[in-house]
Structure formats: C-alpha cells, structure tokens
Amino acid sequence: xxxxxLSLLLVVMPLLAxxxxxxxxxxxxxxxVTLVISWLCLALAGWQLWxxxxxxxxxxxxxxxxxxxxxxxxxxxxxxxxxxxxxxxxAISLPYALHSVEREIPAQRVPLFYSAFLLCLLGLLxxxxxxxxxxxxxxLEISSLSSYALISMGRERRALTAAFxxxxxxxxxxxxxxxxxxxxxxxxGTLNMxxxxxxxxxxxxxxxxxxxxxxxxxxxxLKLALFPLHLWLPNAYTYAPTVVSLFLAATATKVAVYVxxxxxxxxFSNSFSQATPLDEVFLLLxxxxxxxxxxxxxxxxxxxxxxxYSSVGQIAYMALGIGFGSALGLTATLVHLFNHALMxxxxxxxxxxxxxxxGSSRVNDLQGLGRQMPWTFTAFxxxxxxxxxxxxxxxxxxxxxxxxxxxxxxxxxxxxxILAGSLLAVVYMWKLxxxxxxxxxxxxxQDVKEAPLALLAPTWVLALANLYFGFDTRxxxxxxxxxxxMLGTTGR
Amino acid sequence: MTSETLLxxxxxxxxxxxxxxxxxxxxxxxxxxxxxxxxxxxxxxVFALFGRFQDGERFAVTLMEPLPGLxxxxxxxxxxxxxxxxxxxxxxxxxxxxxxxxxxHHEQHQTRFYxxxxxxxxxxxxxxxxxxxxxxxxxxxxxxxxxYPLVAHAGTAEARRGAxxxxxxxxxxxxxxxxxxxxxxxxxSGTLDFRDGGILAGQVDPLWAGLLYALYVFxxxxxxxxxxxxxxxxxxxxxxxxxxxxxxxxxxxxxxFTVLKVTIYVFGADFLKDTGVTDWLVWFAxxxxxxxxxxxxxxxxxxxxxxxxxxxxxxYIILGAMxxxxxGLTGSALHIVMHAFAKITLFFGAGAILVAAHKTKVSELNxxxxxxxxxxATFMIxxxxxxxxxxxxxxxxxxxxAMGTVDAGRWALLGILMLSSLLNIAxxxxxxxxxxxxxxxxxxxxxxxxxxxxxxxxxxxxxALACVILFFYPEPFYxxxxxxxxxx
Numbered sequence: 001x002x003x004x005x006l007s008l009l010l011v012v013m014p015l016l017a018x019x020x021x022x023x024x025x026x027x028x029x030x031x032x033v034t035l036v037i038s039w040l041c042l043a044l045a046g047w048q049l050w051x052x053x054x055x056x057x058x059x060x061x062x063x064x065x066x067x068x069x070x071x072x073x074x075x076x077x078x079x080x081x082x083x084x085x086x087x088x089x090x091a092i093s094l095p096y097a098l099h100s101v102e103r104e105i106p107a108q109r110v111p112l113f114y115s116a117f118l119l120c121l122l123g124l125l126x127x128x129x130x131x132x133x134x135x136x137x138x139x140l141e142i143s144s145l146s147s148y149a150l151i152s153m154g155r156e157r158r159a160l161t162a163a164f165x166x167x168x169x170x171x172x173x174x175x176x177x178x179x180x181x182x183x184x185x186x187x188x189g190t191l192n193m194x195x196x197x198x199x200x201x202x203x204x205x206x207x208x209x210x211x212x213x214x215x216x217x218x219x220x221x222l223k224l225a226l227f228p229l230h231l232w233l234p235n236a237y238t239y240a241p242t243v244v245s246l247f248l249a250a251t252a253t254k255v256a257v258y259v260x261x262x263x264x265x266x267x268f269s270n271s272f273s274q275a276t277p278l279d280e281v282f283l284l285l286x287x288x289x290x291x292x293x294x295x296x297x298x299x300x301x302x303x304x305x306x307x308x309y310s311s312v313g314q315i316a317y318m319a320l321g322i323g324f325g326s327a328l329g330l331t332a333t334l335v336h337l338f339n340h341a342l343m344x345x346x347x348x349x350x351x352x353x354x355x356x357x358x359g360s361s362r363v364n365d366l367q368g369l370g371r372q373m374p375w376t377f378t379a380f381x382x383x384x385x386x387x388x389x390x391x392x393x394x395x396x397x398x399x400x401x402x403x404x405x406x407x408x409x410x411x412x413x414x415x416x417x418i419l420a421g422s423l424l425a426v427v428y429m430w431k432l433x434x435x436x437x438x439x440x441x442x443x444x445x446q447d448v449k450e451a452p453l454a455l456l457a458p459t460w461v462l463a464l465a466n467l468y469f470g471f472d473t474r475x476x477x478x479x480x481x482x483x484x485x486m487l488g489t490t491g492r
Numbered sequence: 493m494t495s496e497t498l499l500x501x502x503x504x505x506x507x508x509x510x511x512x513x514x515x516x517x518x519x520x521x522x523x524x525x526x527x528x529x530x531x532x533x534x535x536x537x538v539f540a541l542f543g544r545f546q547d548g549e550r551f552a553v554t555l556m557e558p559l560p561g562l563x564x565x566x567x568x569x570x571x572x573x574x575x576x577x578x579x580x581x582x583x584x585x586x587x588x589x590x591x592x593x594x595x596x597h598h599e600q601h602q603t604r605f606y607x608x609x610x611x612x613x614x615x616x617x618x619x620x621x622x623x624x625x626x627x628x629x630x631x632x633x634x635x636x637x638x639x640y641p642l643v644a645h646a647g648t649a650e651a652r653r654g655a656x657x658x659x660x661x662x663x664x665x666x667x668x669x670x671x672x673x674x675x676x677x678x679x680x681s682g683t684l685d686f687r688d689g690g691i692l693a694g695q696v697d698p699l700w701a702g703l704l705y706a707l708y709v710f711x712x713x714x715x716x717x718x719x720x721x722x723x724x725x726x727x728x729x730x731x732x733x734x735x736x737x738x739x740x741x742x743x744x745x746x747x748x749f750t751v752l753k754v755t756i757y758v759f760g761a762d763f764l765k766d767t768g769v770t771d772w773l774v775w776f777a778x779x780x781x782x783x784x785x786x787x788x789x790x791x792x793x794x795x796x797x798x799x800x801x802x803x804x805x806x807x808y809i810i811l812g813a814m815x816x817x818x819x820g821l822t823g824s825a826l827h828i829v830m831h832a833f834a835k836i837t838l839f840f841g842a843g844a845i846l847v848a849a850h851k852t853k854v855s856e857l858n859x860x861x862x863x864x865x866x867x868x869a870t871f872m873i874x875x876x877x878x879x880x881x882x883x884x885x886x887x888x889x890x891x892x893x894a895m896g897t898v899d900a901g902r903w904a905l906l907g908i909l910m911l912s913s914l915l916n917i918a919x920x921x922x923x924x925x926x927x928x929x930x931x932x933x934x935x936x937x938x939x940x941x942x943x944x945x946x947x948x949x950x951x952x953x954x955x956a957l958a959c960v961i962l963f964f965y966p967e968p969f970y971x972x973x974x975x976x977x978x979x980x
Contacts, residue, residue, distance in 0.1 A: 385637065388663075388667075389667075390633045390637065391626075391629055391630040391633050392630050392633070392634065397558070397559065400559065400675070403671075403672070403675045404675055404678070404679060407675055407676055407679045408679060415672060415675070416668075416672070419667055419668055419671060419672055420668070422667050423663065423664055423667055423668060426659070426660075426663050426664075426667075430656070430659060434644070434652055434655075434656070437641070437644075438644045438647045438651070438652055438655075439647070440647070470558065471556055471558045471564075472556070472558065473558055473559060477559070477560075
C-alpha cells in the first residue's frame with residue numbers, strides 16, 4: 001500500500017503535519033512531531049531512490065486521473081536524487097534545531113516556526129516530485145511564502161527587511177515563471193512535463209515559445225540566486241535564524257537548480273536550448289559569479305554573510321556546469337548540488353553553534369574560539385577544506401568533474417576561473433581559520449564552553465559526510481550520471 | 493604479515509600515533525612515549541619493506557576507488573622506497589631531538605605540535621608509496637594542510653604572516669597549476685598511473701607536452717623552484733624540529749620527489765627529450781641554484797640562510813632530473829638522501845644554538861664553539877657534506893650530478909654546479925669557523941652556556957655520523973637510485 005503511494009506520501013505527510021504542529025502548545029511537542037515527520041520523509045525518500053534505481057521510473061497519477069489530464073508525479077533518477085538531498089538535510093537539521101531554535105526564537109512562536117518549516121519542506125519536496133509545471137509553480141510558492149515567514153523570525157529586526165527584500169525578488173521570479181508557464185500552456189494546451197516535451201518540438205519556431213523560455217529561465221534564475229540576481233540572498237541568509245539559513249542554503253537553491261535543469265532539459269530540450277544563447281549566458285554569469293561573489297566573501301565581517309556570498313559563488317559553479325551543455329558538465333552540476341549541501345550545511349551549523357555560545361556571528365568574535373570549541377570548529381575546518389575542494393573531500397569530486405568538463409571543451413579560461421575560485425575560497429576560509437585557531441580568546445570570553453552534543457552531532461555527521469563522499473562516490477557520481485543519461489534521452 | 497598489509501600499516505601507524513598523541517596530551521611523558529614508539533615502529537616497518545623489496549618482491553594495494561579509473565593505489569617502487577627510508581629513519585631521530593628542543597624552549601601547544609607532526613609524516617609516506625598521480629596529489633595536499641599549524645605554531649603576528657605566505661604559495665601553485673596539469677593529463681591519456689616510459693607519449697603534441705611539463709614543475713611548489721620559493725624562508729618561523737624534518741626533508745623532498753616521479757613515470761625521459769622543454773626549463777633550476785646561494789650569503793639569520801641553501805640544493809635535484817640521463821637521475825635521487833641527512837644536521841645545530849645560547853644570527857656566534865663543541869663539530873661535518881667534499885655522503889650525489897651534465901654535454905650547467913659549491917663554502921663554513929676561531933665581543937667567554945639537551949646532541953651526532961657512513965656505504969641508496977634512474 002505504502003509502496004504504491006510512496007511518492008505522494010512524501011508530500012502529504014508534512015502537509016498534514018503542518019497545521020497540527022501550528023496548534024500544538026509551545027514546548028518541545030512541535031519539534032518532536034517535525035522531527036518524526038522529517039525522518040519519515042528521509043526514509044521514504046531513500047526508499048523511493050532505491051525503487052527508482054531497481055525498478056525504473058515511477059509514475060503516480062494523482063487522484064487516479066490519468067496523465068496528461070491529471071497531475072502526474074513522475075520520479076526518475078534526478079528527482080529521487082534531489083528529493084533525497086532535501087529530505088536528508090531536513091532530517092539532519094532537526095536534531096540541531098531543538099537548542100538552536102530555543103535560543104533564537106521566542107517560545108510562543110516556536111510552534112509557528114516548525115509549522116512554517118514543515119510547509120517549506122513540503123514545498124521543496126513537492127517541486128521535486130511533481131511532473132506538472134503548474135503544480136511545480138504552486139509548490140514553489142508554498143516553499144517561498146513559508147521561507148519568507150521563516151526568515152522574518154530572525155533575531156534582529158533587520159530580518160524583517162531581509163524577508164521583505166526576498167519577498168519582492170521571489171515574487172518577481174515566481175511571476176516570471178508563471179508567465180512563462182502560461183505562454184507554453186497557450187501554445188500546447190498541456191502542463192504535463194513529458195507531454196510538453198512531446199508537443200513543444202512542433203512549435204519550437206514560434207516566438208511565443210522563445211519568450212516563454214526566457215521568462216522561465218530568468219524567473220528560476222532569480223530563485224536560484226544566479227549572479228547578478230542574487231541580491232536577496234546575503235541578507236536573507238545572514239538575518240534568518242540559523243536553522244533556516246542552513247536549511248535554505250543546503251536545499252532551496254539546490255531545488256531551484258533542479259527546476260532549471262528540469263525545465264531546460266525535460267520540458268524544452270537540449271537541442272532547443274543549444275539554439276538559444278542560454279549556454280553563453282550561463283557561462284558568462286557563472287564565471288562572473290564565481291569570481292565576484294567569492295571576492296565579496298573575503299571582505300565580509302559577519303561569518304554568516306561570508307558563507308552566504310560563498311553560496312552565491314558555489315551556485316555559479318553549478319551554472320557553469322549547466323552552461324557547458326555537456327554530459328560531463330551536467331554531471332558536475334548534479335554532484336556539486338549534493339556536495340555543496342553537505343559542506344554549507346556543516347559550515348552554517350558550526351556558525352550556529354557559535355551564535356548559541358557567544359551570541360554573535362561576527363568574524364572578530366571568532367577569536368580563539370577554535371581552542372575553546374575545538375570539536376565545533378574542527379568540523380567547520382573539515383567542511384571548509386571541502387568548500388575549497390582539497391582532495392579527499394567531497395568538494396574535490398565536484399571540482400574534478402567541473403574542470404574536466406571545461407577541459408573537454410578546451411574552455412581553458414573557465415578551467416582557470418574554477419580553480420581561481422578555489423583559491424579565493426582558500427583566502428576567505430583561511431581568514432577564519434587564522435582567527436579561530438591562532439589568535440588568543442577575547443578578554444571577555446575566557447570561559448566559552450564547547451557546544452552541546454545536540455548541536456555537535458549533526459555538524460559532525462555532515463562534516464564526516466564531506467570526507468566520506470570524497471572517497472566513495474557511488475551514490476553521488478553514479479546517480480548523477482544515471483540522471484544525466486536519462487535527461488539526454490528524453491531531451492532528444 | 494603479508495607485504496600488502498605491511499605497506500598499509502607503515503602509513504597507518506603515524507596516523508594512529510597522531511590519535512594516540514592527541515588522547516594522551518595530558519601526560520607529556522606518555523605522549524612523547526607514543527611519538528617515539530610510533531616513529532620506531534614506522535622505521536622498523538620501512539626497513540622490513542625495504543628487505544622485501546630487495547628480495548625482489550613487488551606489490552601494490554588498492555585501498556578504494558573514489559573515481560572510476562582513479563583508485564587510491566599504493567605500490568613499492570625504487571624511488572619511493574628511497575624516499576620512505578629517508579623519512580622513516582629521520583622521523584625517529586627528529587622526534588628524539590624535538591622532545592629535547594620543545595621542552596628546552598618551553599614551547600606552547602606541544603600536543604598539537606606532535607599530532608600534526610605525525611600526520612605530516614604519515615602523508616609523506618603516502619606520497620612515497622603513491623602508485624598513481626591522484627594518490628600522490630592526495631598526500632601532497634594533506635601534507636600542505638597538516639604542516640600549516642606547525643608553521644603558525646607560535647601564533648604571533650609574524651608566525652601568522654609567515655604561515656599565510658606558506659599556505660598561499662603552496663595551495664596557490666598546487667591548485668592553480670598542478671591540479672590543472674593533472675586534469676589535463678587525465679583528459680589526454682585517460683589515466684594517471686605511473687608507468688615506465690610515461691603515459692603521455694603519443695597522446696599529445698610535443699610542444700604542448702612541454703608546456704604541460706612546465707605547468708607541473710612550477711605547480712609543484714614544494715620543490716621551491718624560483719619564483720615560487722618564497723614559502724620556504726617564510727616557513728622558518730616554525731619551531732626548529734619542523735624546519736629540520738619538514739622543511740629540509742619531508743615537505744621539500746616531497747616536492748622534488750613529485751618532480752622526479754612526473755618526469756620519469758608520467759612523461760618518460762625519452763618523450764621529454766623530444767619536447768625539448770627541459771633545454772630552457774633547466775635554466776630556471778640553474779638560476780635558482782646560483783641566486784638562492786647568493787641570497788643565502790646575505791642572510792645573517794642562521795635559519796634563513798639555511799632555508800635559502802635548501803632552495804638552492806633542491807634545484808640541484810630538479811636540474812639532475814631535467815638532464816634526462818641515467819647519471820643525472822641517479823644523482824638527483826641520491827641527492828634526496830644526502831642532502832636530507834646533511835641539512836637536518838645543520839638545522840639541528842641551529843636549533844641547539846637557539847636553545848642553549850639563545851642566538852639566531854651568524855654574526856653573534858663568535859667564540860661560541862668552545863662552549864658547544866659537539867654542536868659546531870657536527871655542523872662542520874654537515875656543511876662539508878653539503879659542499880660535496882669527500883669523505884662525506886654529499887660527494888656522491890654531486891659526483892653523479894656533475895657526470896650527468898658531462899654526459900649531456902651541458903658544460904655551462906657543470907660550471908653552475910662547481911660555482912655553487914664555492915658559494916656553499918662561502919655561506920656555510922663561516923658558521924663553524926666563527927664559532928671556533930672567532931673572538932666573542934668584549935672577549936666575553938661563554939662560561940654559562942652549555943651544550944643543548946642530551947637528546948638533541950644524540951640526534952645531531954647520529955645524523956652527522958650518517959653523513960660519514962653514507963660516503964663509505966652508499967650501496968642501499970645507490971642501488972635504489974640507479975634502479976629508479978634506469979627504470980625509464
């Protein structure tokens with residue numbers, strides 16, 4: 001029974017739990033329910049991936065309405081892979097959330113927080129699961145609206161302006177996406193992705209379709225914070241509660257990258273996008289993003305903001321991978337999707353532990369914390385090495401494929417830019433490492449204690465995952481390659 | 493024990509030792525005991541591996557395969573065996589020295605120091621036994637990162653600045669150039685295995701191959717070829733045992749070792765000859781030899797002088813590799829050994845002077861020889877070995893390097909080698925000469941200065957004796973060197 005409704009359950013469970021959590025009394029109840037739900041989601045996502053690998057693509061007709069008339073959930077290697085990332089990060093964030101949220105959010109708002117968190121999780125999972133473009137838009141709005149609410153719950157009042165800024169930008173993005181979807185619906189009369197894929201080639205010459213494509217790409221680029229449409233991101237990540245920063249950094253932009261890949265390769269097709277200047281745009285913006293955002297990161301005085309800029313840079317790597325327009329490049333993007341979730345998750349968690357103990361995320365307040373909180377910041381250090389892309393870490397695998405993709409096309413300048421981005425990452429990570437480990441602690445902070453186990457354990461799970469996936473790439477690379485192969489065939 | 497297990501264990505012991513050191517940090521004597529036991533075990537294991545290697549056993553272990561076609565592979569091969577022997581022997585000696593030095597100098601954070609030291613040695617052994625370029629690069633970068641805390645050890649503004657230069661240049665060259673070169677190699681040949689005769693021959697136009705080789709040579713920043721040598725003097729802010737073992741032996745030798753490996757097993761000497769790249773690249777090595785020697789003469793700080801001397805000596809090895817003939821390659825491989833034993837003795841001496849007399853400048857050493865005769869005697873012996881005079885080990889490597897230039901008909905390079913020997917005399921010998929024959933300022937006799945702690949003295953005597961013994965019995969290393977040189 002469960003097996004046949006697996007794909008829907010992944011979305012429905014958090015949906016049903018969200019209102020329940022909202023009306024629970026303040027205390028640890030909301031957290032516990034959310035924790036159970038997110039772990040169930042992880043189990044289901046893992047199961048789903050296992051089924052996709054073993055039995056092939058799952059097609060689930062919502063409410064028994066046959067596609068293309070009804071909404072179809074169509075799960076292939078790509079969805080299942082991204083769904084697993086989202087569910088896994090949610091499941092790891094929640095044990096961490098307990099103390100962090102208690103510290104950062106007023107008690108009476110905690111049930112609402114977890115309710116919004118569940119809605120956000122539901123939205124993200126829904127985007128990934130659905131095979132219907134309008135349904136995708138609906139889920140995108142659910143996840144966006146809930147994340148505006150989540151961000152606005154930050155400690156400082158500036159969180160409100162950050163959320164508002166994101167709201168405006170996000171709404172513009174969503175509107176663009178909706179316009180694009182409306183246009184292709186007008187052209188083809190269908191909303192099902194596979195159906196669109198079959199019907200669009202007949203009308204590819206139409207200017208309407210080209211316009212739709214442009215609207216969709218720009219709309220999604222706003223959501224994935226592609227440079228220079230990233231302006232909402234640094235503020236949002238800086239002022240949001242830590243759990244939200246880490247959850248969004250590790251999942252929301254990744255899901256947007258997924259949407260981009262899905263739109264370009266499944267709904268339209270590789271051959272269509274090759275006929276547009278999409279690749280060049282991605283390459284150019286990706287290159288600029290890697291350099292400019294990484295450069296900005298160096299000068300940030302707040303650790304969370306530094307990581308936010310670093311995220312913009314890392315997303316630009318994914319854009320580069322798409323821009324190469326090759327199987328190798330797309331593999332690199334998908335592998336980095338996974339690996340970046342691991343590293344950014346761990347980094348934000350460590351900074352969250354710092355906020356928990358010191359009450360600040362300013363770079364100057366990191367002084368000597370490496371010695372006072374050795375476990376937290378050793379994990380931070382490992383994730384930092386992964387971000388730089390040193391061999392033996394997950395980050396190296398991503399960089400390896402990205403540069404190989406660049407070399408394959410003789411795009412030397414991009415190979416150099418990717419490696420230069422790594423070096424900029426060395427600069428901004430080492431700025432922190434030096435302050436953490438080789439400066440004495442501040443006079444007022446002689447007695448800072450190590451973070452509690454509930455914060456440390458999830459941080460270390462992610463840090464060790466960074467090492468593990470640097471050596472065992474069966475899950476990441478193999479899944480990415482399967483997904484790329486699949487995209488290549490439906491794209492033709 | 494099977495040879496494969498032995499090979500893996502030899503690399504695992506330093507890492508296990510690091511964990512042990514970290515856990516026993518609260519009890520300094522136990523902690524130092526763990527260091528010494530790990531170092532001793534590693535030495536015995538390396539000897540055992542060498543014994544099996546000599547019996548003709550050849551073995552390789554694949555640990556795992558992170559990327560398809562790119563396994564983490566370890567194997568025993570002549571050049572790697574030679575490097576592993578040097579690192580294995582000298583770790584024990586240096587540990588002995590370090591215990592005396594760190595306690596005598598009342599250093600802070602000693603646990604971190606010994607942990608990172610053990611990790612560095614572990615990754616050095618991984619480099620030595622690496623069976624492909626991917627594995628080697630993995631060890632290379634772990635070595636870079638694990639030596640950073642040792643350089644920044646003091647935590648002062650100066651130490652942080654030095655460490656920043658250190659890390660910046662080493663990571664900059666390795667990620668910016670070396671990784672790029674590795675990726676290009678992989679894209680061209682589809683493999684990164686070390687093979688006799690190289691993997692690139694026939695895959696790429698000789699002209700481009702030449703540029704790729706240049707990318708490697710400059711990308712291997714640890715080889716300190718000018719203009720990417722600045723990290724080595726900057727690393728001298730580290731405690732002396734670090735400068736002695738890591739920045740005179742393990743790290744820098746890992747650099748030149750990588751150059752040799754790339755030259756012999758990735759490009760292959762014959763293919764490199766076709767490219768003609770070494771004809772001009774060799775002048776960078778020659779220039780580094782002379783320039784670094786000249787700079788060394790201007791340095792009054794003893795460790796800085798030794799650091800530039802190391803830069804210069806490393807380029808001997810690069811020069812030998814680029815001659816692409818058996819004599820040159822033999823000389824290069826031998827110089828890894830000979831320079832290691834001599835230079836570590838010199839650094840031990842510099843550290844002993846610092847601990848016992850608190851002097852860091854050459855100009856302050858006048859008359860100190862009578863108070864510290866053993867220190868300066870060993871310093872003298874090691875200096876002569878660096879210069880290349882018999883009856884000291886350094887004579888052999890210089891001999892073969894010179895032979896190599898003659899065989900290649902590169903008389904100018906021979907001239908550089910000879911001139912450099914003279915420069916060596918000019919910047920090294922003043923140290924012991926001042927100490928023994930110079931007069932202290934105001935005729936003050938150093939009555940209160942004693943020799944460094946006993947464990948330091950033992951270490952210095954051992955390595956100085958080794959310099960002498962290596963002249964009379966260079967066989968084991970000589971055989972390894974010739975077999976590596978003949979492999980192409």
